[in-house]
Amino acid sequence: MQLSLGPLQYLWPRQQVFDFYERMLEMPVDVIYLGETVCSKRRELNTGDWLELATHLAGRGKQVVLSTLALIEAESELKTLRRICRSEGFLVEANDLAAVELLAAQGVPFVCGHSINIYNAQSLAFLIRQGASRWVMPVELSAATLSDILQELAGQQLQVETEVFSHGYLPLAYSARCMTARYHQLPKDNCQFICMDYPQGLPARSQEGEPLFTMNGIQTQSGAIYNLLDQVPRMQAMGVNLVRLSPAPSGMEEIIQSFDAARRGEAVQVDTSGATCNGYWFAEPGMIFKSGASL
């Protein structure tokens, strides 16, 4: 089983991004996803920068995948997408069907990110026939559904790599509206990149103080961190190929090391000191946490 670093969801200053990935080179992550998936206004790194970084990391032995925007609304965004899809030497992750359209037309293998709605074996088989070589299960789906899909696929003798989002704030929704700018009473068109003030998003709690959501610009994330650390053995048994860990501004090394230990069969314990959830995996509301449940 491989460990992957998902695309950075937040807006960090340029140097912080480069420093982060330099540290990641020393970590036992096998696959690194790079690129802007949330907001095309973000410019700390432009497309050229991401491509250069990709080349650098790949040169040091990591498998690099270029990720793409989940919500595509403008011609300029399609232009950026076309440029990324045409770049040679890297797998591209499609987070919108526009990318699937472009990549399939080129006849190259590609990754379907968790924003591509694959809820059943029929849809997955269809996308495999278009060239999908890997898919990331939509975050609201359960182990039971995953198992059913993989079984049906095996019956049809179709091959694809399966990746599961396993640690981080869950991307739950995308909007035209920027919630971070809204909090600061700034219009999106003059947002002043205020989301950079929140390296791990801006928490929104219920009026009773319960963590509920995390606002990250136009993306709304869960208020609790999704953590499937104790499910790694089960995922290995099911044939999951990659577990995805979402970049965090601090503690990333510890997170990676715990998942590395888990995949090597060591006993691990989920850190529930902060708001933690795993409900989706158990076909429950996403926000809950079920402990001690396994095979």
Add this chain to the structure above:
Amino acid sequence: MELVCPAGSFPALKVAVEEGANAVYIGFRDATNARHFAGLNFAGEQLSQAIRYAQDRGVKVFVAINTYPQPRGWSSWQNAVDQAADLGVDALICADMGVLEYASRRHPGMALHLSVQGSATNYESLRFYQRHFNIRRAVLPRVLSIQQVAQVAAQSPVDLEVFGFGSLCIMAEGRCMLSSYVTDQSPNTGGACSPAQHVRWQETAQGLESRLNGVLVDRYPEGAKAGYPVLCKGRFEVQGQVYHAIEEPTSLNTLELVPKLAEIGIKAIKIEGRQRSPAYVKQVVRVWRQALDQFRVAPGDFEPKARWQQALDKVSEGAQTTLGAYHRPWQ
């Protein structure tokens, strides 16, 4: 432009037809459509009667089979497609790729419309759906500015239908999981946003509280009008500030955009509200029929009448309306 109206019940369907709908859209009484609420939708004899009622009066019937089946439920969606085809409806409104693939191969003569749940916000995505499933029309998510809608329309390989009025989704439709994060059902999985069985109202010393699966969504002081607890319209605390962090209760109303929508070539206007009452449908369809007829008669002169706006405000969430994402400053 065609006026496409919601029908969650037979009375609502009749009213929509009477008030001048060009088409009505309905769902079956199960999880195959994204308004799977108790007491809503059609089955059995009433289903066939409803379809005949509309079609006999020259009104088209579209069936929404627009949720995403998981493996165990697959056959229900397949059966729904077959049943709708057998009933001779005018189009299926679908989202899931597997369902679209099945419908387009098994019933190649049946018109397929891409649901807003298909989350296609650009023309490359529309090309994808058109190329593989021969969709004839697509409903656009409510995340595009009117300029962006124009750009999509200029390059779209299919006819476009846009929401003109009704409850406003803030998040890109088809990829919103706020509801399942809190309640285990999303529009994609269970056909429901904020399912009713998880809603609770409680009078407390601090006011009327609305909860969704125990989560406090809002608190209303005495006398304030309480809305249905949808997570994107809740009041939350952000760094000490309590406010509508995502959006206030409001409804979409694009009456003033009618000339622009026609100019850019929009084929149909969709009214949201299958879960609303026949009284709502009557009010809304009547106003929109008048507006579209007025526009047809005098396109250069179109001005939404004050009484139209007042009638629509009365049936709007929070008694107010907005242009939503169509209007850049809203974003």
